[in-house]
Amino acid sequence: MNVPTISPEDGFIAASQFVLSPPKPREWLVGDLIPAGTVTLLGGDGGTGKSLLALQLAVSVVTGEPWLGQSVRTGSALFISAEDDVEELHRRTATISRALGGATQGDMERLLVMSRAGMDALLAEMNQSKGALTPTSLFQSIEDQAKVTRPNVIVLDTFADIFPGNENDTSEVRQFIGLLRGLAIRCQCAVIMLAHPSLTGMNSGSGTSGSTGWNNSVRSRLYLERVIQDGYEANPDARVLRTMKSNYGRTGGEIALTWLDGVFVADAPDIGLDRVALSVRAERVFLRLLDEFTAQGRTVKSANATGYALKAFVSTGRADRLTKKQLHEAMERLFANGEIKEILGGDGPPSKQTKRIVRASGTGAQPCETYA
Template sequence: MVAFDLPKWSPDLTALESAKRGEKWAQRALESEAQIVARAMNGTRNNTLNNAAVKLGHKVAAGYLDPSEVEAALLQAAQANGLASESGADAALATIRSGLAKGMEEPQHPEDRPDYRRAPSLIVPQPERTSRFYSAADLDGRAVPARKWLVEGLVPQKNVTLFSGDGGTGKSLAALQMAVSTATGRAWLNIPVPKGRALFLSAEDDDDELHIRLDAIRRQMRLEWSDLGGLTLRSLAGEDALLAVETKIALMQTALFDEIEARAKDDQPSLIVLDTLADLFPANENDRAAVRQFIGILRGLALRQKCAVLLLGHPSLTGLSSGSGTSGSTAWNNSVRSRLYLERIVQDGYEPDPDKRVLSTKKANYGRIGGEMTLTWTEGVFLRDAEPQGLDALAAGAKGERVFLSLLREVTMQGRRVNAAGGLNYAPKVFADHPEAEGCTKKALRSAMEKLLASGKVKVVHGGSPSRPVTWLEAAE
């Protein structure tokens, strides 16, 4: 392929393009950091607020943000998470201004990133492919390879798993526990994990916070610090943590991504944890093409290094309300091979136990979906709750399926429609509020729905017009 120069822009157009890109980049950062602060867990809120202010201070110093708009947005977020009311608005504002001052010592522009300059000005040849065509008959006589897992049924090796949860639910803590289990060969939430090495990168928590959390995990697992030699940490808090940049052609991996892969080549980890998507992904989360390219970049890392990549993310408001845990484009769910979701147990706006969580399998290309486990936050770590066994477990599942089918038939006879996608007519939510729910919760009914769909006893019906398609549930005949 012959490379040729792209047309050069005038200096004025180049400057305008740079300014507009910087403003969009900074506004996206402001919205993301405000959300992270608003969702921060108790005990981490002041730290999170300071980190956010430092990151945004870089953009203020470069002229992309006004300090007053940053102060207002972060103060509002601190009020949303309760920090301002507990410590006082003045104390929260002091933290914000201190972080801003530190960040403003180093102005930051999009083009300042080393990887930015690698955006191609030429059309370059495609990399040489290693894949090849072959006949399926050639497999005759070869041993069938065993599918490899980091966590059986949940986290496959050589693939990307998306682990989502609302801010403050504790997904970072649960992921750090998984990394410790990998590095020590100890079970994670009572599930065996083969011993290997782990690489944990956090764009949210600073080194002190990682130290605090690791100490709690270490003490609960009765480990010495010397037992954690197989765990490599890096805090990117307050730094630009993008793993890719947008160009006119495609997403391109950054210098930071190259650093991570170089370290992975040295460490040979079984697990790489990337926390969190909002800091690492450079484009709009609704941009399907960019999402697929980004997951493709991470999948390439997983394949080359023969490890599991665990990407942490936040759900959208729709994903929260429906319980699906999705965010932005459906390409996030479609592109990964496994998706886990951690959520609080809330019924009709009431949370009976703030320390309880439910970890559910939302997608598993190589295993079963719909599985759930209940966790309890205890002394800084998550512990798995004992689950019903034998006949008790079968009875609970059978009851949920029976109630779901009964209520589905009832609402269908009434001419009403419920769906499996979410929103006001989300079947588990509608049925949990029904007088005949027999005490079944939305969680239990959601699990029942997944089992009934898998068994074919309930089906998804498609209708509506091409411009406004709709789906609803019906009991199979």
């Protein structure tokens, strides 16, 4: 069978050509997190640190150092900020460089930054005659620079400053993401756009913003958020980076982070012996706090209601930085091992009594190792 001749201007390719050679492997800026050649949306509420996190990524790209413990594709980078002035970018870059042990001048020459703070930062404008978004001169200057430096990543901070349309208009959103995807394809790099979630996106934990077109149009979406449980933030320096969408990899992944000395560092994973040690520590902390509450005449229960043990224990500030999830797992193990149980207690008739957690060996406080 003869394969029809396809002229380049037609834009069509005979699929029979795909069987003649193996496809090129997919390229990633950060494996399974940020794909190359397309647009990734990095969301986070104001003040969570997404700008800092993105700048750390840009520095990692030019230095070859890991980002949050993940290998990155080394090369050059462009960082365009509409929120931070040059002096702030200088301070943050210097802090990141120190955290990496000092980047060389040669490394940092490959990172080009642009501040549009206090200036027009729009990358598109509405062409009334065409009824469509078209690139601005700023967009073209960024692409012209990218064609010269061939960056592996272009960071755009934030969409509220660079997007000219209505964020709830799906058509305008998709057109804008299309412009950025074209930039990523032509320059063969990852484009990362930072964004603030809507109030609904924050409350639901989805991190979405405005139209569903934002989530549907990008190929990858990450969400940086604080660790808050039942309205309580046990550690103001703790963050979680979640993979909310990945067309080319797994979703649902999480990286636990901590802000330390001006930068974010990935928490050590709980694996192997470390996980066993964490489990033992969580059980000891649970029993210690249970004994303290019992000695004070305060009761706690396993159900998520008034007197919920996990919420009560975390709110004391003495839970040794353990999360509710870790304490919940410890509680379930202690129930399964027969070390704790739930009984009815309280004054009055049985119908008025409520359940409470106690040591299986008795209802009073028992000796337990104390941890600061």
